[in-house]
Amino acid sequence: MSTNDWIGKSVRRVEDKRFITGMGRYTDDIILPQQTYASFVRSPYAHAKIIGVDIRAAKSMQGVVAIYTGADVASVNGVPCGWQVNFKNGDIMKEPKHPLLVADKVRHVGDAVAIVIAESQAEAVDAAQAVNVEYEELPCVVNAAEAVKPGAPLVHADVPANTCYDWSLGNPISEVDEAIHNAAHVSTLEFVNQRLIPNAIEPRSYNSSYEAATDKYTLYTSTQNPHLIRLLMCAFVLGIPEHKVRVVGPDVGGAFGSKIFHYTEEALLTWCTKKIKRPVKWTSTRTEAFQLDAHGRDHITKADMGFDKDGKIMALRVKTFANLGAYLSSFATCVPTYLHGTLLQGLYTTPKINVDITAVFTNTTVVDAYRGAGRPEATYLLERLVDLAAHEMNMDPAELRFKNFIPPFDGINQPGYQTQVALQYDSGNYEGVLKKGLEMLGYENFRNEQKEAAGNGKLLGVGFSTYIEACGIAPSAVVGSLGARAGLYEVGQVRVQPTGKVSVYTGSHAHGQGHETTFAQVVADKLGISMDDVEIVHGDSEAVAFGMGTYGSRSIAVGGSAIVKSIEKIIEKGKKIAAHKLEANADDIEFASGKFTVKGTDKSVGFGDVALTAYVPHHYPAGLEPGLDFSSFYDPANFTYPFGCHIAVVEIDKETGNVILKRFIAVDDVGNVINPMIVDGQIHGGVVQGVGQALFEGAEYDANGQLTNGSYMDYCMPRADDVPMIETAGQVTPCPHNPLGVKGAGEAGTIGSTPAVVNAVIDALWSGGHKVKDIRMPVTSERVWRAMQN
Amino acid sequence: MQLTGKHIINAAPAVVWAMLMDTDTLARIVPGISRLEKTGDHTFNSILEIKLGPVNSSFTGNLQLENVIVQKGFTLRGQQNSKIGNASAALKIGLSLVNAVQTEVAFNGDIRLSGLLATMGQRIMSGVANTLSKQFFANLEKEVEKANV
Numbered sequence: 001m002s003t004n005d006w007i008g009k010s011v012r013r014v015e016d017k018r019f020i021t022g023m024g025r026y027t028d029d030i031i032l033p034q035q036t037y038a039s040f041v042r043s044p045y046a047h048a049k050i051i052g053v054d055i056r057a058a059k060s061m062q063g064v065v066a067i068y069t070g071a072d073v074a075s076v077n078g079v080p081c082g083w084q085v086n087f088k089n090g091d092i093m094k095e096p097k098h099p100l101l102v103a104d105k106v107r108h109v110g111d112a113v114a115i116v117i118a119e120s121q122a123e124a125v126d127a128a129q130a131v132n133v134e135y136e137e138l139p140c141v142v143n144a145a146e147a148v149k150p151g152a153p154l155v156h157a158d159v160p161a162n163t164c165y166d167w168s169l170g171n172p173i174s175e176v177d178e179a180i181h182n183a184a185h186v187s188t189l190e191f192v193n194q195r196l197i198p199n200a201i202e203p204r205s206y207n208s209s210y211e212a213a214t215d216k217y218t219l220y221t222s223t224q225n226p227h228l229i230r231l232l233m234c235a236f237v238l239g240i241p242e243h244k245v246r247v248v249g250p251d252v253g254g255a256f257g258s259k260i261f262h263y264t265e266e267a268l269l270t271w272c273t274k275k276i277k278r279p280v281k282w283t284s285t286r287t288e289a290f291q292l293d294a295h296g297r298d299h300i301t302k303a304d305m306g307f308d309k310d311g312k313i314m315a316l317r318v319k320t321f322a323n324l325g326a327y328l329s330s331f332a333t334c335v336p337t338y339l340h341g342t343l344l345q346g347l348y349t350t351p352k353i354n355v356d357i358t359a360v361f362t363n364t365t366v367v368d369a370y371r372g373a374g375r376p377e378a379t380y381l382l383e384r385l386v387d388l389a390a391h392e393m394n395m396d397p398a399e400l401r402f403k404n405f406i407p408p409f410d411g412i413n414q415p416g417y418q419t420q421v422a423l424q425y426d427s428g429n430y431e432g433v434l435k436k437g438l439e440m441l442g443y444e445n446f447r448n449e450q451k452e453a454a455g456n457g458k459l460l461g462v463g464f465s466t467y468i469e470a471c472g473i474a475p476s477a478v479v480g481s482l483g484a485r486a487g488l489y490e491v492g493q494v495r496v497q498p499t500g501k502v503s504v505y506t507g508s509h510a511h512g513q514g515h516e517t518t519f520a521q522v523v524a525d526k527l528g529i530s531m532d533d534v535e536i537v538h539g540d541s542e543a544v545a546f547g548m549g550t551y552g553s554r555s556i557a558v559g560g561s562a563i564v565k566s567i568e569k570i571i572e573k574g575k576k577i578a579a580h581k582l583e584a585n586a587d588d589i590e591f592a593s594g595k596f597t598v599k600g601t602d603k604s605v606g607f608g609d610v611a612l613t614a615y616v617p618h619h620y621p622a623g624l625e626p627g628l629d630f631s632s633f634y635d636p637a638n639f640t641y642p643f644g645c646h647i648a649v650v651e652i653d654k655e656t657g658n659v660i661l662k663r664f665i666a667v668d669d670v671g672n673v674i675n676p677m678i679v680d681g682q683i684h685g686g687v688v689q690g691v692g693q694a695l696f697e698g699a700e701y702d703a704n705g706q707l708t709n710g711s712y713m714d715y716c717m718p719r720a721d722d723v724p725m726i727e728t729a730g731q732v733t734p735c736p737h738n739p740l741g742v743k744g745a746g747e748a749g750t751i752g753s754t755p756a757v758v759n760a761v762i763d764a765l766w767s768g769g770h771k772v773k774d775i776r777m778p779v780t781s782e783r784v785w786r787a788m789q790n
Numbered sequence: 791m792q793l794t795g796k797h798i799i800n801a802a803p804a805v806v807w808a809m810l811m812d813t814d815t816l817a818r819i820v821p822g823i824s825r826l827e828k829t830g831d832h833t834f835n836s837i838l839e840i841k842l843g844p845v846n847s848s849f850t851g852n853l854q855l856e857n858v859i860v861q862k863g864f865t866l867r868g869q870q871n872s873k874i875g876n877a878s879a880a881l882k883i884g885l886s887l888v889n890a891v892q893t894e895v896a897f898n899g900d901i902r903l904s905g906l907l908a909t910m911g912q913r914i915m916s917g918v919a920n921t922l923s924k925q926f927f928a929n930l931e932k933e934v935e936k937a938n939v
Contacts, residue, residue: 044906109904704908707909708909708913714913
């Protein structure tokens with residue numbers, strides 16, 4: 001192995017030095033000359049008519065620069081939704097305006113009524129409190145299943161039954177109904193996949209400035225996709241030409257999906273800065289973050305799974321109400337449909353599937369993609385049902401899975417697997433990950449331990465979850481045909497400097513993923529150079545040509561592939577230059593370990609020499625352009641389909657119902673792995689987030705639409721001492737359709753873990769004779785205790 | 791949130807009733823009132839200073855007495871606004887004769903919070919409500935003792 005074989009090595013993250021020494025540069029760290037600060041006047045009510053907004057007292061307060069209300073921005077467009085989903089009857093989804101400030105009525109707690117801009121943050125906050133808004137409170141609705149009923153309050157007057165769209169996918173419902181009717185056994189679950197709050201460490205922050213001399217704007221924003229924000233804000237909201245706007249996403253402290261979306265504050269600050277000709281900054285308070293960062297999940301579902309007498313799955317029928325909140329967030333519409341409905345094949349050969357989704361407006365915070373986005377909901381649904389069916393049919397849950405798995409296929413010698421719900425899986429070996437998981441668990445002994453524990457006042461349970469996800473989002477033609485209003489390729493530019501050092505410009509954006517390390521490993525490996533000679537540049541629309549950003553575990557699969565495509569072009573051109581230098585034919589040059597060599601000889605020239613020649617082309621191939629700098633747009637041929645097996649072991653205290661997570665095993669197949677340590681870190685973080693949903697987290701609204709647990713005193717986050725050391729292992733089934741053979745690892749942990757934990761709780765309860773079908777998340781001691789009283 | 795409570799006061803219903811109907815006395819009895827201004831027969835403007843755990847806020851708003859039945863009871867309805875959210879309440883207050891020198895004062899009703907107050911305050915609201923109702927009865931007893939002296 002040469003010293004410059006970087007792929008597959010657990011290289012320490014190069015970005016961590018600045019993060020752990022306080023040198024990270026986040027949006028809130030940026031203070032511009034003449035800086036002003038914004039604070040918002042927000043609705044205390046979930047639903048109320050605005051009778052009047054009195055800004056007179058606030059306007060005369062010290063330090064106040066400007067105040068704008070809904071009336072001031074009435075003619076400005078609202079923020080758009082990036083994915084169109086149609087009703088079953090073909091009608092276009094309901095897309096009510098999401099205004100930058102509301103003028104007529106507020107539709108959720110925290111809806112912005114006015115922005116106050118002042119010389120200091122404190123003065124802005126004080127003046128915002130002096131704005132007097134008179135409201136007339138209206139009845140509100142918070143629950144998606146209630147919101148569609150006749151007589152429910154309407155969030156938007158022109159959206160009947162609060163329904164954004166209804167949608168279905170899969171086999172005709174009549175066929176599925178019949179298959180369920182004829183099944184030897186049907187397992188049915190009615191459950192809630194509760195609403196979660198993303199809780200990134202860094203609150204959202206924006207700093208927008210305008211330079212009158214050049215008529216140019218600069219927006220610093222805590223985002224996952226600077227170019228996308230520029231596109232949405234310029235083209236759809238403000239009507240500013242894109243070339244007049246620079247969007248920079250500097251260091252971003254966690255996002256989990258919540259910073260994909262184009263928020264009203266970004267556009268409003270950009271609108272304001274031109275008005276006042278000074279930079280305007282706003283950083284969300286933690287309370288605002290709880291209230292306003294797009295929430296995740298919030299599905300109410302009824303699902304039936306039919307089996308034949310041997311335990312083969314015959315059919316799956318799903319009916320879900322998806323809560324979208326009060327407005328459409330940027331990608332809210334695709335989460336319950338194309339990121340959820342399309343995943344309901346799971347790992348199984350189920351021949352008949354029908355999924356029916358009703359997406360609903362309510363007087364709550366917007367709901368959009370949150371780590372996993374739709375796929376955790378799909379996995380939870382399938383894996384809970386399969387485990388429940390095993391209990392009900394008195395079969396072993398692992399055996400039941402083996403019986404139903406799609407057989408292994410590599411996507412090269414065997415074709416991809418066509419599901420009943422639109423997707424074609426690329427490659428998979430599903431029984432492999434479960435076999436490995438069972439070995440790590442020591443399954444044979446486990447059932448004995450379970451019996452022993454029962455004698456000691458404890459209930460022990462094991463829960464399985466075998467998941468699949470669609471990542472590497474996404475082939476533009478496919479998503480375009482499904483309603484996406486953007487292409488989902490990625491851009492990678494590789495600029496070899498004259499000295500052979502390499503600058504890489506990627507449209508992917510890192511906010512914790514470690515791209516500066518992983519991408520540098522790919523480049524250094526492919527060019528046979530030191531990682532120190534590679535710099536990864538991202539997050540600045542003025543430096544990077546274009547980009548679609550980071551979400552859906554797409555960065556290495558799509559962004560990494562774009563970089564590889566550019567490297568291939570570099571090597572191709574390098575061969576021509578080397579051939580000239582070595583007086584050989586370009587076809588006879590091979591490139592390996594940083595050297596261009598004439599095949600079958602020891603005549604070679606180094607990568608650095610070739611780079612220098614490209615920029616000092618004194619002796620150079622005729623007709624070849626100088627320079628060594630290539631850019632590629634990579635549009636993937638398919639999604640990638642990582643999969644895995646997660647196993648949780650829990651212990652329940654019979655007296656108190658307290659649940660202790662004793663073991664967590666994660667076997668993940670994410671295709672080829674560039675940096676095993678970083679993948680492990682992603683799995684650890686994701687698993688803990690998924691455990692958070694299972695045992696601790698959940699946004700609670702009261703009947704008046706008030707978020708009652710919007711602080712860390714009340715919203716329970718998982719802590720280090722809530723989880724055991726996570727036991728991870730890998731399996732590699734390369735992706736057949738991208739040049740790195742990678743599938744992505746960002747969301748796997750969150751997708752796989754939640755049902756494993758809840759299944760383990762259910763298994764423990766059944767072992768104690770408490771034959772419950774469902775227990776509501778978060779699975780608190782109280783809920784477990786109550787389940788044991790029946 | 792539901793609020794209920796009752797307490798026996800060592801005074802005849804007529805005495806207690808008179809105190810509850812007197813603006814100045816009422817201002818001393820209701821905890822947190824820093825200003826109470828009569829605007830009509832049974833309507834008031836008020837300023838309340840209340841500490842809710844970590845937050846200390848001043849509420850301005852109005853109070854109304856409805857369904858007033860002399861010496862028996864009334865409904866206290868109020869809408870209070872503050873910088874950290876609003877509160878609205880409807881409390882039924884009832885007086886009943888225990889004996890010639892004792893009256894049971896009971897209340898029940900509900901209070902609705904909004905905004906930051908709801909987000910941050912929910913967890914501690916029941917504790918705050920218990921404290922405030924204890925204070926209310928203690929203040930009422932104090933007034934009775936003063937009157938008896």
